[in-house]
Amino acid sequence: MGPRENPQQMFNLIENKITKNLKMILDQAKNKKIQPREAAMQIASKRVQKAMERKIMS
Numbered sequence: 001m002g003p004r005e006n007p008q009q010m011f012n013l014i015e016n017k018i019t020k021n022l023k024m025i026l027d028q029a030k031n032k033k034i035q036p037r038e039a040a041m042q043i044a045s046k047r048v049q050k051a052m053e054r055k056i057m058s
Contacts (some may be wrong), residue, residue, distance in 0.1 A: 021043075029039035 025036050025040045025043060028034075028043065029036040031038065
């Protein structure tokens with residue numbers, strides 16, 4: 001039974017991803033002494049850039 005068939009598993013998966021990403025944002029904001037919004041934008045930009053590079057390479 002995969003996550004799609006079990007709503008509780010899906011909820012846990014999403015909760016874990018949100019928690020991991022929020023921690024990453026807050027850690028980066030603290031380390032760089034910037035606002036969490038700016039840290040989130042930097043992380044998002046890096047992810048988009050990596051995705052575009054993978055797309056170009058394939």
